[in-house]
Amino acid sequence: SRPALKTIQGLWSELLIIERSKNPDYLIKSWHQTSTDKYDFNDGIDKIEVKSTIKNRRSHHFSLDQLNPNSTSGLIIASVLIIETGTGSNIFNLIESIEKKIENKSLISRVNEIITETLGEEFENSFETFFDYQYSSDSILFFKSSDIPTIQKSNIPPNISNVKFECDLTNIKSMKKSKTKSNLYNSLF
Secondary structure, eight states, X not given: OOOOHHHHHHHHHHHHHHXXXXXXXXXXXXXXXXXXXXXXEEOXXXXXXEEEEOSSSOEEEXXXXXXXXXXXXXXXXXXXXXXXXXXXXXXXHHHHHHHHHOSOTTHHHHHHHHHXXXXXXXXXXXXXXXXXXXXHHHHOEEEEGGGSOOOOGGGSXXXXXXXXXXXXXXXXXXXXXXXXXXXXXXXXX
C-alpha cells in the first residue's frame, strides 16, 4: 500500500534541494504553486526542474516543453542520484532539517501541504522509504537547460504533441556555483 516509489523519490529529491540550499525560505515560496506546475520551482521569472534517478548513469526523462521555457526566463535542471536504503533519510527527516534552517517557520505548513497534496492518503506510508542522504547530497549537479540536448520544436510536426524523451547528462558540463542576477538560482548556492 506504499505510494509509488517514483513519487516519493521525486518529492524527497525536491526536499533535498531545499534542505541543501543557501536560502530554503525563497525556494519553498517558489515551490509548486499548483500540482500541475511544469517546473518544480518557479519564482515568476526563473525556473528549476529537479530530476532524480536510481540508475548508475545521470539519465533523466524530460518533456519537450520542460526544456523550452519562455525566452526571457532561465531554467536550471538539478540532477540528483538516488539509492534507496533500509535506513537513512526519509521525507520526515528532511522536513525536520528544513524546519531548523528556515527563518519563516510558517513555511513548514506550506511544505506539509504540498507533500500531503502530492501523496494523498499515502502520506503516512511514505515515511517508510529511506534514501542515502550523503550519496545523494554529494551527487547533486546543476545544468543550464540550454546545454542539454533536446529536440527543436520547429522539427516537430504541428499535429504531434506531448513529446517525451530520456537524456543522459553524464557527459554534459555542469554549472559552476556562481552569483547570477537570478534570485531563484542565488538561493541555491
